[in-house]
Amino acid sequence: MASSRLERIGTILTRVEGLLKNGAMKPDDRPLWYDVYRAFPPAVEPKFARPVPDIKPIRQILYQEDVVRAKFHENGHGLGSVNMLSPSEETHTKRLLKRYEKLKSEGVAEDQLVEKAASEVASERQEFVKAKLTPQNPDSITAQVLTDVKLKDIFNEK
Structure with a gap:
C-alpha cells in the first residue's frame, strides 16, 4: 500500500x-x-x-509616476508618516508627485526637480506642523507651559 x-x-x-x-x-x-x-x-x-494550462508571462506594468516615486524614495524623501484614520489626507509621496508635476510644467531643470519638490513639500509640512502646534489661546496655562518647556530639560531631575 x-x-x-x-x-x-x-x-x-x-x-x-x-x-x-x-x-x-x-x-x-x-x-x-x-x-x-x-x-x-x-x-x-x-x-x-x-494537462497543464498554458502560462502566459506577466507583463511588467510601469507607470510614469513609478519612476518619479523611485527617485524620491532613493533619496529618502518619500518616507513620511501616514494618518490611517483620515483616508482623505494625502500621503507625503502623493504631495511630492503633485509638486514634481507642477515644477516640471513650470520648466524647472530635470536634475533639480526632485530636490526642489522635496524641499517645497518639507517647508509646507513644517508650516503646517507649526500652525497646528501654535496654541489658539496664548493666555491659557497649556500655552504657557508649552512655551516654557525645553526638550533637553524634560528628563533632568531637579
Missing part, C-alpha cells in the same frame, strides 16, 4: 462515491464537502492527468 497510485486513477469524488455505493462508508459518515461538491461541481474536473 505504500506505493499506491489510486490518486492517478480517479478523483476524490469518485473514490468517495465508490465507498458510499459499496457500503464501505455510511451515508451519515460522508464528508461535509461531498454535498457541496455535488451541488456546485467545478467547471473543470480536478484529475491528475489534466
Whole structure:
C-alpha cells in the first residue's frame, strides 16, 4: 500500500462515491464537502492527468509616476508618516508627485526637480506642523507651559 497510485486513477469524488455505493462508508459518515461538491461541481474536473494550462508571462506594468516615486524614495524623501484614520489626507509621496508635476510644467531643470519638490513639500509640512502646534489661546496655562518647556530639560531631575 505504500506505493499506491489510486490518486492517478480517479478523483476524490469518485473514490468517495465508490465507498458510499459499496457500503464501505455510511451515508451519515460522508464528508461535509461531498454535498457541496455535488451541488456546485467545478467547471473543470480536478484529475491528475489534466494537462497543464498554458502560462502566459506577466507583463511588467510601469507607470510614469513609478519612476518619479523611485527617485524620491532613493533619496529618502518619500518616507513620511501616514494618518490611517483620515483616508482623505494625502500621503507625503502623493504631495511630492503633485509638486514634481507642477515644477516640471513650470520648466524647472530635470536634475533639480526632485530636490526642489522635496524641499517645497518639507517647508509646507513644517508650516503646517507649526500652525497646528501654535496654541489658539496664548493666555491659557497649556500655552504657557508649552512655551516654557525645553526638550533637553524634560528628563533632568531637579
